[in-house]
Amino acid sequence: MGRMGKMEKKLLFLNFFIKYMLVEPPFLGLSAGKKDLLLPNGDHYEEDVGRFYSMMNVESVSGNTAEAVFKPYWDEYKRTVIDDVWFLKPDVYEFLTISGLILWDTGLDGLTDQGVEVCRAMREKLVGEIHFYYKNVKKVEDPCLRLGQIMMLLSSVQKSFGKYQEELQMCGFFEIYKNLDPETCQIINESLQL
Template identity: 30%
Template sequence: MGESEVKCGVCNEDSDGFNFGAFSCNACAAFFRRIVSRNQVPQVKCPGNCDLHNHILRRICTRCRYEKCIQIGMKISLVRSKIPKFQLEILDELKEAYQELTDFRLATFKNQGSKLTYFEEMDEVCAVDMNLILNTMLKKFTKLTLVADDQLRCLITNFVVPFILTDQCYRSKDTNFIILANGNYVNVYDLDNHYQSTSQGNDEQKVKEAKLLLGPYWKIGRDLLFQKFKELKIDLNEYLLICGLIFWDFGLPNQSDQCIEVCLQMRTKVLEELIKYENSIRPPKESPMRVGEIILMLQMVQKGKTMMEEYKTISIVYDLCAKHCPLFRMV
């Protein structure tokens, strides 16, 4: 179907394109932009359901016309002159969600101490933690992102692995270990114990192969994100704003133009909050450098995700015991 055959979802005239989340003519798109920009929702002046195909009625009954715009999928957040406003800053929203995640972890794992963990336990903890993340952090990101469900799935799929990797690094930045969500740890400088099997059903030869073939990926991860978090001493606010930049990514496979536009808007807001935060805690000459260092970390996060994809490939090709890692469902 050619573009000229597509009708405006509001007035049924020929559509001029995809505007603010729906196909519409320029006149109805301009009407919607004008109403949203003025922040004035039209008052009810009729019984409703006016015939908007009638040129006169759609000019008179702005309420029915506005409601029809919303009904066909036009989104206030996509009006270029109005970046979405929330009761809280994005950082405050994310801090609220991360505190909820922390509370859920404490209630779920009930860990009274900290002990060395084996790879099998790490997989079990990760599987449980993914559900906790879904019900806290991802629930918050979903609330703040006005896009279609399939586009949310695209963003979530791209986000989960980088979030878990960076979250481990953030929680571990004051130690020489990787701290898991349940409070136990992995000694990244000595993987002998980590790859010992706690299950009698596991082939000890496979455990040795896992250590040999997958050990280098631990070293890369340690030297990449883990060390950078320690060197920069990333604090909670910086970490959560990094998460915002990771989630609202663009240029992803199957990502729509509408979703890209929303992500660019949200990234602009996140960067504004990051600059504002750094300006509030650092001398003027240091703040721009700090912002630059944090932005550069996004490249390391991407490398970490690529590393996990390679880790998955090696595990499957060599039929290693690590092939059941829950994160592999997301890469």
């Protein structure tokens, strides 16, 4: 990563951050044996969508409006990422591999050829490590099949990321995030530009 410029590192982070925030809560829930979306501190996301958004102390959106506008985004997230995590039941090594593959995305606009090469090398290393793990530690009968199944989760995260960007734009329209700290707002706004 030392060979990458500051803007490329920022681009990788912004791309990674939101996608990681999509895949981590269902994995933490799976690890705890609960089909809840857990946060790293053990708290869970509010399941009542209208209440979740109206708790942000924003006058521009009521619970009913929030439910009507945002529930389709949450339903899509459940259908894609959450259900896939529960179907595949990745262990911690698979989760870390997925996280690494999200981070080292070779397809981002704005990466130099050298940046793409760094990402490609890191992805190859990750795939090699997980293949070794499947074959020699976990003793998976068909390591390539399992790797393919886990890779499908990447497309689920990507699809959900697109919907999440739409949701964030709607939150901006309703000024839902105006009470967040400025650094978080900046991350959200910059991630919308990807």
